[in-house]
């Protein structure tokens with residue numbers, strides 16, 4: 001494992017080694033990885049994101065960034081599931097509903113309550129449709145939800161789903177909806193090109209009542225901008241793309257020790273990865289930087305696709321075996337083309353693929 005893992009506390013290093021060893025199995029099984037997720041809880045990973053007042057360790061943004069880089073180098077599926085838990089956590093932390101925070105956050109910190117998020121239909125999914133896919137109507141002491149959330153990772157495994165919904169006056173709410181609510185149906189997980197074990201699927205809601213005390217934010221226009229967590233295309237997606245890049249670059253470097261022809265390729269990809277790591281750290285620290293978050297995302301998408309395909313190419317036919325990490329990384333890298341990708345980044349990726357001008361978002 002590369003130096004990124006070596007910089008972490010000992011229990012996280014051990015966790016990363018365990019995740020690395022089981023990543024192929026997690027991918028091939030296409031079942032929710034309850035074992036690796038329990039290792040995350042045991043190593044205290046969920047506590048990183050939650051302040052001490054709610055039972056967490058309150059890691060700094062810099063520590064979390066290092067943690068994400070180390071974890072995503074080891075098992076992208078488990079780390080991706082964690083990001084969706086973290087997205088739910090951030091929304092709850094950003095809420096003014098203090099009782100909700102006290103009810104949910106301590107149990108999220110110790111890993112006994114699992115939460116996920118279904119908000120992309122307010123940002124990057126179904127934006128071309130005239131009618132919102134998930135509607136909220138005011139009801140006595142709460143709201144009634146009808147429709148569906150098209151993408152919810154680990155929906156069937158979660159206790160709580162943080163959902164976004166639209167009212168007919170154009171305002172929106174975010175609600176922490178219990179998965180045992182009457183009328184809520186979480187599908188078990190679609191067959192995907194990669195990350196099938198994340199068990200991502202649609203959640204359907206028919207007259208699901210959400211009491212007022214479960215409202216995280218709203219009703220207000222552009223609710224995602226008012227509640228902490230921001231919109232789509234934050235640094236977290238780039239962090240995971242760079243983490244996966246680091247895994248494939250490390251593989252190229254190992255191969256280059258025995259194969260002279262791979263040396264310039266491994267060196268160039270390593271320099272590119274280092275540059276993006278530097279930009280990521282600067283942006284994460286709020287420092288002025290040569291790139292903004294959208295450009296970093298586009299560059300990270302490009303590099304993760306190229307570096308994982310270079311690893312596959314170096315691994316040759318053996319890399320095309322389903323159990324080989326290089327083939328898996330190349331499949332997993334495709335995910336970054338579609339995950340939480342704002343339209344300017346999608347357009348820039350398409351221009352790069354078509355090799356036409358206009359590739360900067």
Ligand SMILES: Cc1cc2nc3c(=O)[nH]c(=O)nc-3n(C[C@H](O)[C@H](O)[C@H](O)COP(=O)(O)OP(=O)(O)OC[C@H]3O[C@@H](n4cnc5c(N)ncnc54)[C@H](O)[C@@H]3O)c2cc1C
Nearest residue numbers: 084117118119120124125126128151152153200338339340
């Ligand atoms: C594995 C995975 C896990 C995810 N997990 C989560 C999660 O946990 N929580 C969450 O909130 N989100 C999640 N997402 C959602 C993700 O962040 C993006 O929002 C999603 O990938 C956007 O894709 P879409 O197909 O919904 O986009 P859409 O824009 O809805 O496109 C769907 C289809 O509509 C058509 N279309 C698109 N644009 C137009 C147009 N302008 N005119 C006409 N037709 C059009 C195309 O045929 C397209 O295939 C996940 C996505 C994936 C793939």
